Amino acid sequence: MNRIPAAEAPNKCSTCVLGKFCLPLGLSAEDADQIDTIITERVRLKKGETLYRQNDPLNAVFGVRVGTLKTLVVFQDGREQVTGFHLPGEILGLGGIGEHHHHANACALEDSEVCVIQLSQLEDLARQLPSLQHQFHRIMSQEINQYRLHLLALGSMRAEERLANFLLNLSSRFAARGYSANEFNLRMSREEIGSYLGMQIETVSRLLSRFTEGGLLQIKLRNVRIIDMDGLARIAGHTAPAEVMQPAGSHLY
Amino acid sequence: MNRIPAAEAPNKCSTCVLGKFCLPLGLSAEDADQIDTIITERVRLKKGETLYRQNDPLNAVFGVRVGTLKTLVVFQDGREQVTGFHLPGEILGLGGIGEHHHHANACALEDSEVCVIQLSQLEDLARQLPSLQHQFHRIMSQEINQYRLHLLALGSMRAEERLANFLLNLSSRFAARGYSANEFNLRMSREEIGSYLGMQIETVSRLLSRFTEGGLLQIKLRNVRIIDMDGLARIAGHTAPAEVMQPAGSHLY
DNA sequence: CGAGCGTTTGAAATCGGTCAACAGCAGTGG
DNA sequence: CCACTGCTGTTGACCGATTTCAAACGCTCG
Secondary structure: OEEEEHHHOOOOHHHOHHHHHOOOOOOOHHHHHHHHHHEEEEEEEOOOOEEEOOOOEOOEEEEEEEOOEEEEEEEOOOOEEEEEEEOOOOEEOHHHOOOOEOOOEEEEOOOEEEEEEEHHHHHHHHHHOHHHHHHHHHHHHHHHHHHHHHHHHHHHOOHHHHHHHHHHHHHHHHHHOOOOOOEEEOOOOHHHHHHHHOOOHHHHHHHHHHHHHOOOEEEEOOEEEEOOHHHHHHHHOOOOEOOOOOOOOOOOO | OEEEEHHHOOOOHHHOHHHHOOOOOOOOHHHHHHHHHHEEEEEEEOOOOEEEOOOOEOOEEEEEEEOOEEEEEEEOOOOEEEEEEEOOOOEEOHHHOOOOEOOOEEEEOOOEEEEEEEHHHHHHHHHHOHHHHHHHHHHHHHHHHHHHHHHHHHHHOOHHHHHHHHHHHHHHHHHHOOOOOOEEEOOOOHHHHHHHHOOOHHHHHHHHHHHHHOOOEEEEOOEEEEOOHHHHHHHHOOOOEOOOOOOOOOOOO
16 A cells, blocks of 8 residues: 655646546535645555455545445455445445444455545535535435445345346446446456355356357456347346336325 | 424424434534424324335435334336335435435335424534534434445345344344333334345245244234344344454555 | 235245356466 | 466356245234
């Protein structure tokens, strides 16, 4: 792990291309400049290095600048589960804010770099800038929502649906960042995918083979090429919660 | 649904017995008084009534005052999943703050009453009161954490473990509110439990029977009496994430 | 008292897990 | 450059947990 003082870090939040995924979203230029004052440093991680561990005291949250990280929880009995994969612009560590301790281990899947956001300074600044306060709440809420979708997948989808969903989700996140939606490299192993999706590594492998046989995609080790996006979406099934038609007058809030 | 203006509502946050689970936690008496000014009204719900629906615009979040509610998500294809059961003192609606729309339907499992917390006023007040800002973040973080635990259960536990966990979780929440940890009435049906835990209603029923045969508990319809808390905990298995021993010097945050 | 719902129980089918063997690629060192 | 080794991923056979289908039971409420 390699700490870089902010002074030596040439890139600022106010000009960062990831702004639209990250903390500065929706802030005016002046407000975004203020954020630069609280990003005290950045951290470089080599593949496999750990950013924080569960139960570590939490003084900061982290914005992914470069690379990919996974978060995973280790249980008393040694079992572990991957709880998320984090791409550039996404913020790590929010789940532990309440208890001032991290709830998961964060580990780099490839050489990565994260911005350190000191929490106390963020909270101070959020009191000055309603737009930042709002964005901070938005990001926490987004985190809740992401867990919620993952939870829905684990609770109500079959393995095949979960995996199709996972691939589509990755695809759209890459696309949002300007990469190809149809071809990308997985940064994680089959084991990590399986852990994340609540299935065994063999099941992941078998399903990927089945998708390939069905002409939905081509996969060679970690290189994925999606051939039939619609077909995959059809398998993914009930991806999104329904847009409910509102029975008039039946609800007030 | 029955709205009650604050003027007619005798109970205040500052004196509410649920304060230690709810918004006022950790606030000084003066700060808690301030909260009273933003709780504009309360809402009474009859069993089965809906407080809000997914996609409803979100202007307020809700503290459960009396009763129990469930939140559930309906998918495009009609399938639905229960995402949470909410006891007095718990706050509903946080997941939707970011998008200003509710992500789930909230529905009363029994006659209930909730406090309406106007979001814009809460955010204004949070800028004035650091302790409230902090508590608000704590509550959102707690929500993240709750989803996280549920997610871990769905992703890495067998049906038996999930159900044992669920019962223990309910038990401790009742106990925290001053009710018996060993005997309580479920407010939800087998169907709702199954949906929440990602299993079929028949599986719930069979497992409950198995627990009864094993001398772990007695259950008659919705009345549960836990006989062997330790035995149940043993089945629940890896309930909690491990308290990781920290290898010295290997992490900075 | 009967209807209807929620719950329990049984039997058969299926999905996914477990165990085991093997293939393929990567890195190491001779 | 090529064996050797180890790790990751694939595939097959079998097993078990959970689902599915079906039927019966027993509250609760009109």
